[in-house]
Amino acid sequence: MLSSVLSLVVLLSATGAAAVERVEHDYYKYHPMPEITDWMAQVEKDHPDVVTVVEYGQTYEKRTISLLKIGLNTGEEKKAIWMDCGIHAREWIAPAFCQYFVRQILQAHKTDPKMQEMLKNLDFYVTPVLNMDGYIYTWKDNGTRLWRKNRSPGPSGCNCTGVDLNRNFNATWGTIGVSFDCCSNIYCGRQAASEPEAQAVTYFVGSRKEAFLCFLTIHSYGQLLLLPYGHPNFTASNYNELMEVGLGAADAIRRVHGMNYTVGTSPAVLYPNSGSSRDWARMLGIPFSYTFELRDKGTFGFELPEDQIQPACEEAYSGALHIITYAHDKTFSGAVATAAATLWTMLLAVGVTGNTLM
Amino acid sequence: MATGELNPNHYPARRAAKVVQHYLNTHYGSPFRLFGLHNVQSGNAEDVADSGRKYQLEISVQEIISNTTENCSAEVLFLRGDQQHSPQVQVSCAELLKSNTAAQEEALFQKYKMNQSLLSAQNLPDSYGHIEPDNKPLWHLGIVASSSVMLKESTENTLFNMAQVAHITQLATENEQLKFDCHILLHEMVSQEIIHWKLLFTWSPPEGVKVLQMEQLPHCHHCEKPPNTN
Numbered sequence: 001m002l003s004s005v006l007s008l009v010v011l012l013s014a015t016g017a018a019a020v021e022r023v024e025h026d027y028y029k030y031h032p033m034p035e036i037t038d039w040m041a042q043v044e045k046d047h048p049d050v051v052t053v054v055e056y057g058q059t060y061e062k063r064t065i066s067l068l069k070i071g072l073n074t075g076e077e078k079k080a081i082w083m084d085c086g087i088h089a090r091e092w093i094a095p096a097f098c099q100y101f102v103r104q105i106l107q108a109h110k111t112d113p114k115m116q117e118m119l120k121n122l123d124f125y126v127t128p129v130l131n132m133d134g135y136i137y138t139w140k141d142n143g144t145r146l147w148r149k150n151r152s153p154g155p156s157g158c159n160c161t162g163v164d165l166n167r168n169f170n171a172t173w174g175t176i177g178v179s180f181d182c183c184s185n186i187y188c189g190r191q192a193a194s195e196p197e198a199q200a201v202t203y204f205v206g207s208r209k210e211a212f213l214c215f216l217t218i219h220s221y222g223q224l225l226l227l228p229y230g231h232p233n234f235t236a237s238n239y240n241e242l243m244e245v246g247l248g249a250a251d252a253i254r255r256v257h258g259m260n261y262t263v264g265t266s267p268a269v270l271y272p273n274s275g276s277s278r279d280w281a282r283m284l285g286i287p288f289s290y291t292f293e294l295r296d297k298g299t300f301g302f303e304l305p306e307d308q309i310q311p312a313c314e315e316a317y318s319g320a321l322h323i324i325t326y327a328h329d330k331t332f333s334g335a336v337a338t339a340a341a342t343l344w345t346m347l348l349a350v351g352v353t354g355n356t357l358m
Numbered sequence: 359m360a361t362g363e364l365n366p367n368h369y370p371a372r373r374a375a376k377v378v379q380h381y382l383n384t385h386y387g388s389p390f391r392l393f394g395l396h397n398v399q400s401g402n403a404e405d406v407a408d409s410g411r412k413y414q415l416e417i418s419v420q421e422i423i424s425n426t427t428e429n430c431s432a433e434v435l436f437l438r439g440d441q442q443h444s445p446q447v448q449v450s451c452a453e454l455l456k457s458n459t460a461a462q463e464e465a466l467f468q469k470y471k472m473n474q475s476l477l478s479a480q481n482l483p484d485s486y487g488h489i490e491p492d493n494k495p496l497w498h499l500g501i502v503a504s505s506s507v508m509l510k511e512s513t514e515n516t517l518f519n520m521a522q523v524a525h526i527t528q529l530a531t532e533n534e535q536l537k538f539d540c541h542i543l544l545h546e547m548v549s550q551e552i553i554h555w556k557l558l559f560t561w562s563p564p565e566g567v568k569v570l571q572m573e574q575l576p577h578c579h580h581c582e583k584p585p586n587t588n
Binding site: 029030138139142145146148164179184185186222260262263264268269270271297298299300301302303304305306308 | 365367368369372376394395397422480481483484485486487488519520521522524543545547548549550551552
């Protein structure tokens with residue numbers, strides 16, 4: 001009797017210990033930076049064949065910027081999708097979406113043939129929090145929650161901190177929709193790509209620019225899908241296609257929870273701006289470059305309630321997937337269609353000349 | 359700037375439509391009735407002599423608490439000139455403004471009147487977007503009061519939303535009204551700035567929200583915390 005009780009106690013404490021080690025990551029709560037970093041390591045550990053954590057830069061405060069590279073290892077150079085979240089520190093729904101996106105594609109990978117095909121053909125590079133210093137700062141206390149910029153010190157003579165990273169990229173830098181007052185929330189920095197966070201993206205994506213089909217940068221709030229360019233005098237060469245695919249994404253979003261997302265260039269639907277990561281990516285030649293502005297339209301703004309994380313992520317996922325699938329199919333199914341067409345042409349030619357093969 | 363027929367998805371119509379939201383909240387808002395701009399269906403803009411630009415809009419407006427949406431017609435006149443002028447707004451909606459919140463407002467008003475202590479709350483919503491249910495009416499009052507600031511400050515080059523009620527405190531009064539002092543944070547979308555305002559306002563069901571004093575607070579860039587409101 002006693003030995004069986006003891007065995008039961010030993011068994012319970014063993015399973016208890018194992019259960020305590022792993023706490024399920026709650027995708028419908030906001031997470032501080034250390035939890036996101038731990039989660040990234042855990043995702044890599046759970047999916048070693050598909051996921052790798054890649055370190056690709058440093059913040060001003062010397063934190064390591066990392067992304068999750070997700071895709072089947074085919075041994076070849078693959079086409080790629082870029083997604084970054086949290087360029088602006090206060091937009092907490094954005095990092096939440098990056099985490100959700102990763103979870104979704106890994107789950108779909110198990111069961112959905114289309115996702116399996118895409119993970120074979122593509123690598124996804126997802127940065128859950130780009131502006132880590134800023135994001136950590138917004139967790140400090142009630143007075144810091146609405147911080148936007150990074151945390152680099154102002155130039156000499158200016159008492160304020162931070163550069164707007166989404167005005168700092170080398171794309172018509174410093175021309176419109178910016179301020180040169182270092183206290184401004186749209187301060188573009190002392191020169192293009194002066195900021196280490198912008199440099200990290202510039203170097204990583206820039207050195208692989210031919211690979212990237214899509215560049216999606218996630219923000220809030222406003223419920224918008226923004227196309228390049230932010231400068232009103234420049235039109236993207238594939239503007240019509242970007243608009244069509246963007247409208248398709250907005251339709252996909254609406255089908256999830258009925259929310260309207262407005263599609264258009266920044267100068268048309270929001271305000272002109274320069275130095276955005278989206279514009280830089282498009283100028284590099286990455287064809288499908290969009291800024292997502294997630295929920296809501298101003299009722300809660302940056303402080304979106306946690307009970308809206310799930311619906312916000314579900315609809316945004318639908319929209320992002322629409323764009324990614326389009327870009328993928330344009331690149332890969334096109335080759336299949338061409339091969340099929342060639343085969344038919346050959347068969348018909350043989351049929352016409354008839355007896356040659358008999 | 360755009361004149362003639364406007365693209366309803368583009369920002370000139372959308373900024374003007376937001377002003378209509380602020381007008382509706384200022385004049386018709388209450389703890390049980392709040393308006394949000396839902397969609398812009400069509401718009402038209404024309405210059406008015408030397409004095410400004412007039413927008414005519416067909417919009418849909420959502421009453422947030424009852425979650426009903428309705429179409430409204432509105433006119434917004436932005437005045438130019440040396441002095442800072444508030445936009446002038448006219449709006450008509452068929453059913454939206456017909457109040458059936460009188461009973462709830464009276465009940466809340468009496469509940470607050472009979473409270474032994476003065477109400478106080480801060481960070482509505484908090485960092486996680488959360489508001490305690492008991493504080494929701496205070497958040498609503500903050501939205502209504504700040505709407506008069508947002509209405510007054512709006513131009514064709516701004517888009518305002520209230521980001522947070524940093525602090526709201528009930529003050530003692532001699533008369534029938536309830537009186538509040540609050541510190542609110544506005545988000546201005548074009549500049550992306552957070553602008554701090556201090557407001558003194560009264561509320562009673564028959565009078566609605568009346569702002570007695572409003573003062574913009576300088577934002578201390580090197581301070582970590584918002585200015586002390588005590």
